[in-house]
Amino acid sequence: MNDEKQQDAGVPEGPPEKSAVIAFTLNGTAVTVHATPDRRVIDLLREDLGLTGSKEGCGTGECGACTIMVDGRTRLACLMVAAQLEGRTVETVESLADSDTGRRVRDAFVTHGAVQCGYCTPGMAMAALAVVRESPEADRPAIREALSGNLCRCTGYVQIIDAVVHVASEER
Amino acid sequence: MDPLQIGQSRPRGDAAAKVAGREPYAADAYPDNRLWARAVRPGVPSGRIVGLACDAALAVPGVVKVLRAGDVPGSNRQGIVHKDMPVLADDRVRCCADAVALVLAESPAAAAAGAAAVAVEIEPLPGVYDLDAALAEAAHLVHADRPGNLLARATIRKGDGADPLARCDVVVEGTFTTPVQAHAFLETESGVARLQPDGTLWMQVSTQSPFRDRFEIGHALSIPYDRIHIEAPCLGGGFGGKDGATVQCLLGLAALHADGRPVKMVWDREESFVAGYKRHACRLHYRLGARRDGTLQALHARIWYDTGAYAHLGAEVMELGMEHAAGPYRIPHALIEGWCVHTHNPTAGAMRAFGVCQVSFAFESMMDLLAQRLGMDPLALRTANALVRGDTNCAGIHLETSTGIKACLAQVARHPLWREREIWRRQAPPFKRRGVGLAAVFNAAGYGGGVRDAAIAKIEMDPTGHFIVHNAVSDMGQGNSSAFMQMAGHLLGQTADRLRIRQPDTRTAYPSGSSSAGRTTYTFGRALTFACETLKSRLLNRAGLMLFLQDDDDLVLEPDRVRHIPTDRSVTLAQLGAMMSAEERVCLGQFVAPTCKPVPDTATGFFIGFPHVIFSYSAHLARVEIDTLSGVVQVTNYLAVTDGGHVINPAMFHQQIQGGVAQGIGYALYEDFITHHGRVRTEDFTTYIIPGALDLPEIVSVACVEETEATGPFGMKGIGEVAMNGPLPAIANGVADAGMGRICRAPLTPERVLDNGVRAPATAQLQK
The missing domain is CATH 3.30.365.10 (Aldehyde oxidase/xanthine dehydrogenase, molybdopterin binding domain)
Known part of the structure; x- marks a missing residue:
């Protein structure tokens, strides 16, 4: 794997990459960005747009720290490229407090002690938002399953699950 | 809102910002006009470097510089106790993580392409990859000056040692093996650095030991300690893996060669697994x-x-x-x-x-x-x-x-x-x-024993009568800064909204050791209690002056004010803050953890x-x-x-x-x-x-x-x-x-x- 990556990276870059105009809705606002079509969405958000709430924990879709919502479904910003956002509706953790449900997720994470180092937390909160929006009837095991794509190295998950169970019960 | 109390289960001070994605981590810094640094790690675990050609790398569009061991101005060695780990390997490589060059480029992609284009020629040497091989007679030595491949050999003997085993009614025996474990914090090793116009090396880095980092960087790169300024924002996890130099010396080296431009380095997950402790x-x-x-x-x-x-x-x-x-x-x-x-x-x-x-x-x-x-x-x-x-x-x-x-x-x-x-x-x-x-x-x-486990805590009241705890021991997620707020609030009788924390900064806080060893909240916290008690008595004293009281009896520190109980007269903290000089509004406290004597x-x-x-x-x-x-x-x-x-x-x-x-x-x-x-x-x-x-x-x-x-x-x-x-x-x-x-x-x-x-x-x- 290592060798392959290095070979790919070793090919000198061609002529200056053409940037494309990509229009989408970001946290409720229509935006137009100039980016190369293959720019990773995580880089677009963090580096180009200054939205550093979404974190990169692995870059390979394994940890969930970059979880965002695209057209209402959870997606991993490290596995998407800019062109895929054309015409879509994107929500990042920066918009968490824009909805009642989002505020409840935020407050429950705070009051239930779901936050430690906080680096997985934005992605976890977006995954939590998705589950309580889509399946407020979800019980504790179902919530565990819904969050199983988001790795946390600090908590042992107990207080995260507590928080989401609490929000789900409020949403029912 | 009630004043903070010890023993209360209460939300951490940093939780709301972290959930909302607003807490700034070192990995989140994208300074303008930045360069990106990437280490070249050939991946050969044991060998002699016989050639290092950078021409092809320098020809990669966007690559600005390629640094090698000869560009390191100081000892080129890092290590907390033994300085044995090169920033950039000069002669030998001793593990797959060893870096031999550092690429500075305009983008991560250019840095990666540049790193891949550095041509490194390494003559493989024998290697020892497990305990038996390393301990075998005439084994290849990882370090020529460490015979037997032993970094240390030690013994504890209590009573008659193992001899009484022969007289025990029952003896059980077992051989156990444990694996290597990775810290796997979610925020990989990362930071930004810049050489300031006055010659100071400034760095914001994900570190458990900002004060010790100055020694590491100063030694490796030959920079006076007072010219190194480290800031340690909240870490996205540490667990020991950010105790010691990770990106620090590489970033410092890059900044020295970046013509005043800021440099950013973030290890990707693969590099973190390969090169992290x-x-x-x-x-x-x-x-x-x-x-x-x-x-x-x-x-x-x-x-x-x-x-x-x-x-x-x-x-x-x-x-x-x-x-x-x-x-x-x-x-x-x-x-x-x-x-x-x-x-x-x-x-x-x-x-x-x-x-x-x-x-x-x-x-x-x-x-x-x-x-x-x-x-x-x-x-x-x-x-x-x-x-x-x-x-x-x-x-x-x-x-x-x-x-x-x-x-x-x-x-x-x-x-x-x-x-x-x-x-x-x-x-x-x-x-x-x-x-x-x-x-x-x-x-x-x-x-x-043998290492002073000490901390110097600093508490400040600002001119508006709000309090700042100057944390000096990194918060890697364990919540020590919230514990410090709780301690300060408890001792000063203040509510959470009147307190804030400043994360470690070697220019404004004092050396207090690393965030490690189960000593972070204990040692710094104890020092902080002394600082808070000093500040409290000072505030009561100044309030007593303003209220024309003979002594400080019956004065209490409350949220926002100092009150004289018998007369119910009070002075607000904002009034006190305006009256006191900047120097007066700051108190320090020191503590050295107990040691075993004899x-x-x-x-x-x-x-x-x-x-x-x-x-x-x-x-x-x-x-x-x-x-x-x-x-x-x-x-x-x-x-x-x-x-x-x-x-x-x-x-x-x-x-x-x-x-x-x-x-x-x-x-x-x-x-x-x-x-x-x-x-x-x-x-x-x-x-x-x-x-x-x-x-x-x-x-x-x-x-x-x-x-x-x-x-x-x-x-x-x-x-x-x-x-x-x-x-x-x-x-x-x-x-x-x-x-x-x-x-x-x-x-x-x-x-x-x-x-x-x-x-x-x-x-x-x-x-x-």
């Missing part, structure tokens, strides 16, 4: 002797730590393990021998529980073997031998501080998870077996870090269910009862315990950092498995406050590490209890469980 793999051989009634008599432990290519804190890790090698038990005679062995594997260093979780596996497995041999209840055997205050531990230290293991065990004994274990075990569904395992563990707090002559070969005098204790219980067809072990319930002295904030206490248990369960069942001939095979989260939400049980944490720790702030002691020590032995004991045999090699993978269970059902047999 690791937990030591260990081999442990134990012989434990007891009387027929279960009274422990003698221990002979031999422990080998694979410390990898460079020293880091390898010797200190081994020493701490040796100091804990006999468990939290009273054993009159002990011989504990340790070898800290260099190999060409990635460098092992500090990680939560620092050498102790390895020995915990061995001694707690031995206790169950002994209980089985004697036909004794494993809990009763532990309780009968548990240390109490006034005992002498295996290192020969007379325990004069809080010692709560017996109380922890008593709480486990009363818990339904223990009392109802037989019924639960019998209810195992078809093709499943159930078992219940125990572990009694402990972990020292503080740096130990040091017993039990240990030889120890340099620093021995002995310790304060320990936290914990009794753990794991209920495990094993699928007899697949060998998969599921932990269905977990209980951790912990003596951490008085609890500052119960919610944060349980966070630390649950998180430590989670890492411990990962260590027990899944985590196995694999190298083959010195090259990393597990470089992503697909091959290196850390527990997810479905892998862990509802972890129950109980605080056991038998006695408070008199030396700590508000009677607390550090509990960040101890929880890591219980899960591996508790789970291994649970698997044995389920009749799947005793497994002495971690992690307990399905293959090992199945193989062991089939070969040796229901009997204790040692797996070599």
